[in-house]
Every structure is written in structure tokens, then in C-alpha cells.
Amino acid sequence: MQKGIKFRAYPNKEQQNLINQTLGCCRLIYNKGLAMRNVAYENGFKVGYSHTSAMLTELKKTSDFAFLKEVDSIALQQSLRDLDRGFVNFFQKRAAHPTFKSKHNNHQSYRTVNQRDNIRIVDKYIKLPKLGYVKIKQSMEVGKINNVTIERTPSGKYFVVLNVDFEPELKSNKGGSIGIDVGIKDFYSDSNGNVVHNPKYLEKSMRKLAREQRKLSRKQKGSINRNKQRIKVALIHEKVANQRNDFLQKQSTMLVRENQTICIEDLNVKGMIRNHKLAKSIASVSWSKFFTMLEYKAMWYGNDVIKVPTMYPSSQTCSCCGHRNPLVKNLAIRNWECPECHTKHNRDTNASINILNKGLEVA
Template structure:
């Protein structure tokens, strides 16, 4: 049987259809050197609902449709202000389906959530209880690639308040052999979630590659691959949440290195391991939790030679290959590479906190050869 000349795409939601129509109208106006704002697209939506082809848009609440138009308005505003590129759609097959409801589009009473145009409340298994007397302002219903449905509710949490001040400060060096190395000497094991499911994932992807495009069996195989990816991502996120919460609760100041992960993953040898370590996600969690609880996160310049700088005497080594995990300085101090880097990051972060200056890479050894040359030149007649 020949492969059908089409590629299966998931069915569009009404919110996506409304957004596509509004986007098409804006793009057509842009090619004519005109601009269409939110009020105009909202009026167009009312007209589109009255047509026979788009009458099905009346079956859902108008709130998610209006929200997609508002998001589109924000995207075009950023484009016209030259803050972003021209808006574009995400992949239908890969993106997360979602619908956003504001207060007029849902009812939340006695722990039960009812969306507009729904006869009964949603059957929800809560991941955690909502704060007492919480009043959600926005509800987002979404479905991930694995077919799982989620409801996220935006509300104020009075329990999130700044913690008591602490005098502790810690330097954090990220890595692959160990996920984190702290300036205290503690090393956090890298769980390598993707590696644990690599065999299962490879088998599922081979099975997916054998299926005919557009067939029901291919869709089942795609869901199996998505479920494995979701399992990996869930375990990784859960571990990072627990780790970052502990670090923020135990320390007042946290010093990290400002790494360009987007550039580092171009290394084909290490890209898979770097992506699995999720350094960017770790930093994001650390920063927003520090903002919640009144902590401070300091990012040190990525060119700061934290691994080559002796934390005892300040001497900078010329070059230390990644394979060298322990080295001895000329002063006689033997360093663990990662612990030494974490100590140097902590010292640099304290300098930033004290002086308010940025941390720049040290180009020469204090009191070393360059300093001696400067001293000689000053003494020459």
C-alpha cells in the first residue's frame, strides 16, 4: 500500500481557529501598510460567527476566543515597537493546545470548577490544595503532546512571603558528572533522567518510524513516544523543584555562573547530556523562588576563570583540560576542580554584593608576572 500524500495534523481548537483568522486579517492589512487593532479583530470575530462555515465557534465560550485575539494584539504591539520579530504560529502537531478563561468565563465554588457553556463541573484531580479563600483570576485548560489534560489557576497565595534573613551564602557550580557542586563541598548527583529511559525511548521511536503517515497506528505510536518524553520531563522538573526550594530556604545569597546554554548545546558530543541536566530551567526556578522568598541570586560573568583560579592564593593556571578533575597549585594546595570553582564563584559573588560592581574575568595573576612588569616600568628612570 502506497503512503498517502498527506501528513496527519491534529484538529484545530476553536481558539486556534479564531486566532488564525485574526492573524490572517492582520497580515493582510500589514501587506497593505495598514494596521488592525484588537477592537477591529473582535468585531470581525462577531461577523465570522454568523457565517455558515464558522458557526461552530458559537458552541464554545467567547472568552477563550477573545483571549487569543488579546495575545495576538500583544505580539503585534511588541513587533511594531521593535521588541520582537513578526509573529508566527507554532507547530500544530507539536504545540500545546490551550484555552484561557478570565473571571467571566468560569465559576469556582466549593472547590469545583465550571467553565462557561459546560453543564457540570470538571472532574479534577488536584495536584495540591489551593490557598484558603483563593479567588482565581484566570484559568487555563491545556492538553500536552501526551494527551494529558491540565488546569492551571492564577491566584494570589498569601503563604508565599519573604523568609527570615540568613547569613548563609553559597557558590553553585553546575556540571555533568555531578549536577551541582556547592562551595561547602557538597555534590549533588546528576540523576540523568533521559539516560534511564533511553532504551525505552529508542524502541518507541523505531516503532513510530515504521508506521504509515496519517494512520491510526502512527498516532498511537506518537502518543507512546510523547508519554515517555513527558515522564522524563516530569521527573526532571520534580527533582529541580525540590533542589531549588532547599537551596533557597537554606541560603540568603546564591551565586551561579552566567552560562550560555543555547551555545553550549551546539556541541554534538555533550548536547544530549547538557539538555538532560536542564541548567537553564534550574536557574529560572532559582531566580523566581529567590524573588518570592527575599533571597538574592548573583550571576558571575561566564568568562570568569573559576576552574583555573586557585581559591587559596589567587593564581590563574594557563589551561586545565576537562578530563583533569583534581589539580595542585604552585602554593601546594590541591583542589577538586568543581569545589574550587564553586568557592571562587562565591568569593566573586560576595565582591559583587559588597561593591555593587560586575564580575569581570581576571586576565592576569595578582602579584604575578604582569604585576612585576608594571612595577619595573614604574621604577625605571
């Protein structure tokens, strides 16, 4: 199997300049390839990766684009492959039409491929094409490196994301089965009666974030002080993202280690975000990312993640007798009593038990 590993990088000034130059060149080639393909399709011609690659070769021969020879040639080719993949996804209706990249986007990255072991980790450094040895903060051992993505974040930090081969070691778990009902006030309730509260990292940082964004709005566009203030805002967003990611990683790992079967709802999160009253809260709690983590970790270690159909009325059904109470459709009702068997239910705990039972039935 393959997985991604992310390390913080500490390039020196010369390496930073070369990384920034490579990012600019990759963006230039991507945009030129996109323009070429757009014009070709408008005129009824079919253009693929081979045509844009030939265009790149011709550009390098001209004096106006001689600077393209100074950066990693594989990175330039990979930007054209990304463009080609974007068109494939578009024609197969998996994504929107590719758009031009902007230098004003503060999150930039490029990818390069490991050929003949030209990318490797040596002590506290990683050797990268053209850049040489870049200092990194390595937090774990890595296997065979397939490719590397070099990222520059809005806060001005640099990271290397390694795509590596690894053999997952099947870890023993407690063999349990659990149902998960996610929410906004509580992150999730499980069928064992446990409740994990939503840490609300974004909401806790909103006051500070609003203050720093007001300061940013007062700075003159294009000024050095505006860029300094932009970085302060970016650092707040970055901290929130790191806190949320750490929380999701720990919760998903705990569930995979303790349970063999995990049952979840097959939620249409993208559709739910269209509700403008709940969009911010749903985006902040990151259900999709949590479910993705559960799925890939379960695949690594041989667990089962079962998705219950979206329209299954888990909250309205009594987990004891199966009676469906349509009055519970109102989200304001958090506790209710079954009119048939008179069992008192907590809405979320009852839903998680029903999700578990339905998941085991589907499996």
C-alpha cells in the same frame, strides 16, 4: 504576587469534545487574525487587536462560522490578545515573528479569564465557562483565581493551570551563603564541598524511547495504531519531564530554605546548546529552568540570587591565593594543584568557592 498552579483534570467525554472544539476554534481565530495582520502590513496598513476583535465579531454573524458561538467567547478573545502580544514582542526584538498554529501539534491549550467568579473550585471540581464542573485532582489550596489555561498534552491528558494571587510568607532559613557551579556529569557542586550528581533521566530512558520510536516509524501514517504508538512515545517523554521537574523543584527549594544568598554563573545556555557535541546533555540537565526556579523562589521568600559575570574564570582561579592557571581551561582536567600556593583543588568545588566570593564582591 501571582503564581501558577497546575492540576490534573478529568473531563468526561462531552467536556473533552467541547475542549477539543474550543482548541480548534481558538487556533482558527488566531490564524485568521495572523493572516489579516500579515496582509495589512504588506499593504502598508497598521492593524492591531481592535481590528482582529472586530473581525471575530463579524465572523460570528455569518452562518459558516456559527459554531464559534458554541465555545467560550473569552477564550477566542484571549487567542487574539496572545497574537497581539506576539507582535509586540516581535517589534521589540524579544521574539521571532508569530507563525501559524497547526492542528498537528499535539500540545494544545487555551486560556480563559475569571469574570464575576465564573471560575471557582467547588469540592473536587472546578467550574469553567461552557464546560461546567470538571473533576480535578487538587493538591494545594488556591487564592483568588485570575485566569485559567486548559491544556491537552501529547499523551492525551488534560490539565488546568490556574493563575492565582498569593501572599508569600517569609520563611526563615539558615542564613548561609553558597556558590553553585553547575555541570553535566555532576548536576552541581557547591562551595561547601557538596556534590549533587546528575540523575540523567533522559539518558536512562533512551533505550526504551528508541525502541518505541522505531515501532512508531513502522506504523502507517494516519492509522489508529500509529496514534496509539505515538501516545506511548509521548508518555515516555512526559515521564522524563516529570522526573526532571520534580528533581529541580526539590533541589531549588532546598537551596532557598538553607541559604540567604545564592551565587550562580550567568551562563549563556542558549549559546552553549549550539555546540552539537554537548547540546543533548545541556538540554537534558535543564540549567536554565533550575536558575529560573531559584530566582522566583528567592523573590517569594526574600532571598538573594547573585549572578556572576559569564567570562569570570572561576575554574582557572585558585580560591586560596587568587593565582590564575590558564592550563585548567582544558575540561579534561578535573583536579589540579596551584603552582603558587600548592593547594590541591577539585575543579568544580574550587569554581563554586570562586563564584561565591565573586558574587559577594559584586553584591
